[in-house]
Amino acid sequence: MSNIFDPVNVKQELIAELPAKVARKRSKQIVVNDDKPRENSPEIMANVRTIPGIITMRGCAYAGCKGVVLGPTRDILQIVHGPIGCCFYAWLTRRNQTRPYTLDSPNYMPYAMSTDMQEENIIFGGEKKLKKAIEEAIELFHPKAIGIFATCPVGLIGDDIHSVAREMEAKYPDINIFGFSCEGYKGVSQSAGHHIANNKVFTDVVGVLDKEKEGKFLVNILGEYNIGGDAFEIERIFAKCGETLHATFSGNSSYEEFASSHIVDLNVVMCHRSINYLAEMMNKKYGIPWFKINFIGAEATSKSMRKIAQYFEDPALIEKTEAVIAEEMVEVEKVRKDVESRCKGKTAVMFVGGSRAHHYQELFREIGMKTVAAGYEFAHRDDYEGRKVIPDIKVDADSRNIEELKVVADPEAYRPRKTPEELKALTDAGLQFGAYEGMMPDMEPDALVIDDLNHHDMEVLIEQLKPDIFCAGVKEKYIVQKYGIPLKQLHSYDYSGPYAGYKGAINFYREIDRMVNTNVWKLIKAPWHESPQLTATYGCD
Ligand code: SF4
Structure with a gap:
């Protein structure tokens, strides 16, 4: 599916009105995904201060x-x-x-x-x-x-x-x-707060309680916040497969589950940006390997459950996981095909979070919709280009504000869950430990990737890209909708959800179908489209 717009022209439009210095900086935060070969995503500037005066999406x-x-x-x-x-x-x-x-x-x-x-x-x-x-x-x-x-x-x-x-x-x-x-x-965004939270939870909570949980295949999910009940759906799938979810950081979990979370066999990471630090530190201190998973999207859920079963190398678990996937996918496919018949070929843009703008592309892809532009509010380069770029990321004064904890193996509690040989065999079989490839390799070559979107960018994108749906937060919602374009909030889900797992995918397909195929948006005209509310001239005598 190729774009009806030229992403290079759109980039020019995005910076055309800006003062030269600001335009130079913003142009490094806006990239066309095919600037370089796919395996080597173009470099994007991220996790830098928002220019004062720009209306950013970010929080503190x-x-x-x-x-x-x-x-x-x-x-x-x-x-x-x-x-x-x-x-x-x-x-x-x-x-x-x-x-x-x-x-x-x-x-x-x-x-x-x-x-x-x-x-x-x-x-x-x-x-x-x-x-x-x-x-x-x-x-x-x-x-x-x-x-x-x-x-x-x-x-x-x-x-x-x-x-x-x-x-x-x-x-x-x-x-x-x-x-x-x-x-x-x-810090420059919420991201600094995530790191501070990870550090304190790691030093003051994780490991303070030795309390076993009954059940086999103990797993923590890191970076799942149970918005709209997502974690409930993930728990349902884990239980059905016969795995034991010990702690979900931090949706639907208790203090005691966090405090004893060092006893698990595996950590899996959902939101890479907000919690990868904790995964890394728990691996160093307790010997718990981690890998990236994603429960947003039915296919992504199946892939994630297969990865977890593969890690445990238990034939009964692998068989059960396949049976659960087959059973769940019957209803998913029925709804997906129906919704796809009305949504195929439509476009989405997505600017949210530090992982969601990546994860939700899976759901749109499943119903035949293309994400033509996406970006994060508070991501770092590794969330866009993959963790391989971490050694090249320049640590600036803002990042130095956040303490990097020196973590070593705990003399008593360190217990490698797999031998180096076992880890190598799993890696050779396709499991990538401690890795994340980022959002850009998963996007089309002609997609636009924009970091720290602002309200000016948002208006240019609406005019130039004319997307069928805009995904962002409440700060953007009503402005976008006054343009006659539906906005799906991916921070709070607009009073809906869950969207994770199989039942969540079905909810999302149906909701997007309703949003992009209703005629109500064509009837909306903001008052200033009919007649200006305020007129003014610049300059003085
Ligand atoms: S902590 Fe956040 S909300 Fe409170 S004053 Fe500072 S920037 Fe504002």
Whole structure:
């Protein structure tokens, strides 16, 4: 399927209106995928500061730490230390779901807890207020663990959340209390917050509890946040195949599952950007290998389940996995073919996250739709071009803000799950450990890849590409829809889901069918398309 537009021209249009210096920088963040041979994706500039004045899609480091990685955790009581405005990200904006074991099991997710700092605390310090908030929370909820999240003002005035955490832990030794120095300014996007979250969860949570889980083939999924119930569907497939999901970081899991997650046989990574650090560190410290999987897309789900079965080298598991795939694919194929008959040839653009813009291309491909442009909000070059480029990524001052933990094998807990010979045999058979090939090799050569999309880019893409659907977040949703183009939110799923696994694929096919084939979008005209709301002239006499 070839494009009706020339991607090189579109790139020119995207930068045409920008001042020369800004255009030079942005042109490095916009690439046509076929600039180089496929196996050697073109280089893209990513994970750099957004130019001031540009309306970016990004969020802050605190949003990445608190909102993304820790947010879906139901029984780590989370206190946002800062002004109440930051607490917006503490209130389930991503529609993460959870299912406590019993009605009495702790679940703090419906709460948003903040120290609500006022001017007086900014001037005289907020540590006393934080201690009081912790004591109040302990008295009310009796949690096993408490996470404290620093926001920008806290970092600027120098409150030491870690000394408060130590002091309170000494006072309440049965409670694991830890702080995240995830002030919003700590990085260029949410990505810095993901790394900070990984580091703290690794040092203060993983490995503090030796608790076996019953069942065979123990696996952790890293980077699955149970938006719209995705993790529930993945759990269903694992259980049906006979595998045991120990902890999902961090959707629908408990503190104790995280704390004992070092006992598993295998880690699989769903969202590469937000959690690859934890996978690497757990491999070094505990000897748990990891590989990349993807449960977005029916084919991708089957491929991922086959990889996991292959890793365990158990003939009964391999046979069972194939039987489950065959059974699940009957209904998937029926719906897919029906939807494909109406969606084939339509186009999508996708700008979201640090892995989702890659994963969701699978689902569109399955119903015959082509992703003509895609990019990430907070990815690094390896998410685009693959982990092979990591040694070439220049570490700038912003990245140096985030501590790189020095991890060594634990003298007691390190237990290689496979011998080097076994790992080599599996690698020779096609399993790639610790690897990710990135989004670009999976995209068409004439696709546009754009990092850190902004609202100007969005309007140019709509005019030039005329996509049948735009996938992004709530900040883009209503502007795009005023152009008469449906927007699917891939952060929160627009009150829908799940989209993972087989049942999720069916949900997604049907929803995209409804969105791209309804006539309602043709009737939408923004008021300013009919007559300008405001007119002005530039210049002065
Ligand atoms: S003040 Fe800082 S931490 Fe709070 S939302 Fe804004 S950027 Fe994020």
